[in-house]
Amino acid sequence: QYFWSQLYNKTLLKSKILLVVLFLIQFIIYLLALSPSIYVGDSSLFAAAAFSLGSAQPPGYPLYMMLGKLSTFLPFANVAFKINLINAVFGALTCVMVFKASVSLTKNWHSSFASAMLCGISPLIFSESVKAEVYTMNSFLAMLVFYIGLKILNLNQEKGVSPDNHAQMAECVPNKQDDKSQFLKLSLLGFFIIGIGTGNHHTIGFMGVVFLWPIILNRRHITFRWLCLVSIFFSLGFFVNLYLYFRSLVIYHSGGLILYSYAGTLKHFFYVLLRQSYGDGSTSDAILNAASFGKSWFWGFKNSVFHVGIANTKNVFPFLIIGLMCLFRKSKIFVYFIFAIISWFLLLGKMVFASPETNFKDIQTVSVYFIPVIPVLYCLVSVGFASVTAFLGKHKWKILPKLVPAVILLLPLIFLPVSFNLFKLNNNHIAYHYSRDMLLTLPLKSLLINYTDNPIFTVFYMRAVEKLREDILVMDTVGKIDFFGIESSPSWKYAILYPDFYRKQKSSIKDVDREFALKGRLFASTAFALSEVISKHYEPYPYCLSVILYPKERIKGSYDKIIKGIAINNFKLNYPKLNYEYMIELPDQSDFFSLELQGLYGFAAMVYGDLLKRSGDETGGAAHYKKAFLIGEPKFYLWPYVYFLLTDGRESEAFSLIKDVKQVGGYYGKFAEVLEMNAVSVVKGRINKDTGKNDNIQ
Numbered sequence: 001q002y003f004w005s006q007l008y009n010k011t012l013l014k015s016k017i018l019l020v021v022l023f024l025i026q027f028i029i030y031l032l033a034l035s036p037s038i039y040v041g042d043s044s045l046f047a048a049a050a051f052s053l054g055s056a057q058p059p060g061y062p063l064y065m066m067l068g069k070l071s072t073f074l075p076f077a078n079v080a081f082k083i084n085l086i087n088a089v090f091g092a093l094t095c096v097m098v099f100k101a102s103v104s105l106t107k108n109w110h111s112s113f114a115s116a117m118l119c120g121i122s123p124l125i126f127s128e129s130v131k132a133e134v135y136t137m138n139s140f141l142a143m144l145v146f147y148i149g150l151k152i153l154n155l156n157q158e159k160g161v162s163p164d165n166h167a168q169m170a171e172c173v174p175n176k177q178d179d180k181s182q183f184l185k186l187s188l189l190g191f192f193i194i195g196i197g198t199g200n201h202h203t204i205g206f207m208g209v210v211f212l213w214p215i216i217l218n219r220r221h222i223t224f225r226w227l228c229l230v231s232i233f234f235s236l237g238f239f240v241n242l243y244l245y246f247r248s249l250v251i252y253h254s255g256g257l258i259l260y261s262y263a264g265t266l267k268h269f270f271y272v273l274l275r276q277s278y279g280d281g282s283t284s285d286a287i288l289n290a291a292s293f294g295k296s297w298f299w300g301f302k303n304s305v306f307h308v309g310i311a312n313t314k315n316v317f318p319f320l321i322i323g324l325m326c327l328f329r330k331s332k333i334f335v336y337f338i339f340a341i342i343s344w345f346l347l348l349g350k351m352v353f354a355s356p357e358t359n360f361k362d363i364q365t366v367s368v369y370f371i372p373v374i375p376v377l378y379c380l381v382s383v384g385f386a387s388v389t390a391f392l393g394k395h396k397w398k399i400l401p402k403l404v405p406a407v408i409l410l411l412p413l414i415f416l417p418v419s420f421n422l423f424k425l426n427n428n429h430i431a432y433h434y435s436r437d438m439l440l441t442l443p444l445k446s447l448l449i450n451y452t453d454n455p456i457f458t459v460f461y462m463r464a465v466e467k468l469r470e471d472i473l474v475m476d477t478v479g480k481i482d483f484f485g486i487e488s489s490p491s492w493k494y495a496i497l498y499p500d501f502y503r504k505q506k507s508s509i510k511d512v513d514r515e516f517a518l519k520g521r522l523f524a525s526t527a528f529a530l531s532e533v534i535s536k537h538y539e540p541y542p543y544c545l546s547v548i549l550y551p552k553e554r555i556k557g558s559y560d561k562i563i564k565g566i567a568i569n570n571f572k573l574n575y576p577k578l579n580y581e582y583m584i585e586l587p588d589q590s591d592f593f594s595l596e597l598q599g600l601y602g603f604a605a606m607v608y609g610d611l612l613k614r615s616g617d618e619t620g621g622a623a624h625y626k627k628a629f630l631i632g633e634p635k636f637y638l639w640p641y642v643y644f645l646l647t648d649g650r651e652s653e654a655f656s657l658i659k660d661v662k663q664v665g666g667y668y669g670k671f672a673e674v675l676e677m678n679a680v681s682v683v684k685g686r687i688n689k690d691t692g693k694n695d696n697i698q
Helices: 002-005 008-035 043-052 062-072 079-107 109-120 124-129 136-152 179-196 206-216 224-254 268-275 276-281 283-289 296-329 330-350 360-370 373-393 398-424 430-442 453-464 499-504 513-516 531-536 557-577 580-585 592-615 616-632 640-646 653-664 666-691
Strands: 445-449 475-476 522-524 540-543 546-551
Touching: 002 268, 008 079, 008 592, 043 062, 043 079, 043 430, 043 453, 043 557, 062 079, 062 540, 079 109, 079 124, 079 136, 079 373, 109 124, 109 296, 109 373, 109 398, 124 296, 124 360, 124 373, 124 398, 136 179, 136 206, 136 330, 136 373, 179 206, 179 224, 224 268, 268 276, 268 330, 276 283, 283 330, 296 330, 296 373, 296 398, 330 360, 330 373, 360 592, 373 398, 430 453, 430 557, 430 580, 430 592, 445 453, 445 640, 453 475, 453 592, 513 546, 522 540, 522 592, 531 540, 540 557, 540 592, 557 592, 580 592, 580 616, 592 616, 592 640, 640 653, 640 666, 653 666
Parallel strands: 445 475, 445 522
Antiparallel strands: 522 546, 540 546
């Protein structure tokens, strides 16, 4: 009887319809903008690891791995697209939670619906909802916990801050249940979600800190039994992390594709879970560092407020301030919001965003950690909308009170085209083409030393999911450590193809069999920045989207010319396979990972143009120089090209190019000055090394 009475309750039915409509609208928006395949950064790794039912980088993200694997069973599209759908779903669900929380605060569906839509098209929420990443799931789970906290604060309180008699949508709670039982159910649910959220992203813990406020206010209900139940429910959620342990054992003993974070022992389990491989960036060290005092508190708060809070609410920021002021009358809820803002912007800001000087890459990398607080801010925007509507409704104007709700509902439609054009990935295949092009241009049975996220993670996907170039042995490494892993080339699969390698290899780059290099089959993944260890043992030469490596001790005299000749011929032969025409047509990118890949294509075009020019084809060389400047930002590939000329013994050509760039003037003129300083430094350093003298470069 209670069920049917609620089903036919017009107010509740209207609320449920609006929830469904809101979810569908946001999901369709994200679907239209969704990445069609893998994207740059971590997205490729998440897709590959989820498909393999393995693990990603620490802390492994087990919850995302399991949901990602489930999505791969959908009977349409490619694997990466299906895993991208998870983010679209949770992005839309985040908007639903903003709506529900806003309704509980305002009882005004116009303001709640509009603020939820605006939240969905805000820069961080939109950009993370159209690619495989863990952040929209994190925002949904955190917002769900925040909403449960609001429910606890509102026990036996049906009054909103700005009631709208025309759209009364009060939350319906059965009268049979008293405060204590409601508190028990809601608090246990909240701690369970926090527990399971640790299997997705650790920053859910900040919402756990915020959730303590409604718990403290209801401390009269806290008993020993409650503490035991909370521990049990949190542990039940936290047990999702045991996936890492059990899957590690299965893959280690029975074989598997992508096990990026081995957690098959208790020691390794906590090593992965606490992100100990990140050093000072590990979870435990970050928490300990937050206890220090100094200006870093100020810089962390300032950076997070300006680069995250204001940047994602700037279109409606005045309404956010109005909403916060209006909530001041409801002290418990006001403190709840302030607690959330302080916990995220001050505490998390201190931990990850405390640099006095931030650059584009830092902002893009760190901002995503703050995504769960964006929906909280849009709840304040909703209160601001509702307060303005209520204020105008008190006056005797005939049209304005009816017009304002319509204008508020139109705001998302005004800002949607801008957000859609900025963050859509529906035609973005840059990561797919890059990884495919790089692998297809390598000779048969090559060894590829991978470093930096883009090549490592995209190659993971292409080999594990697309089964492309499985003849290539891939070694994954980092900058300063003479060590490589073979996570994407497990011995159970590759020992047959490379028996000598697996018999002799010691996981050390310097111990890699030199025969691979002498045969022209040893490559590194990017020409932009060879790791220190690779540079110590090998001499690079550009090769399409990678570099071919030769042992330094063997590069002498005529042999040097022979191996360079082979590299040049192979470069010319394979360069036409690259999809550089697609890179030219690709719109300007705002993601630094995408800019890096465009730069690699630009560098390849410059080198190919140079090879054509030196072989007598002046027209073809000039054409490819022009193509390079059409592909992407010159600042990403001009210095690697200048450095290539310098190391190839062509200093005059390098400085001539810098002179030409300087003559362009403006931004390029200033950039050319930086190029010149770096080039002089390189030449001077080589002269000092060769002669032991401090000669000046004229």
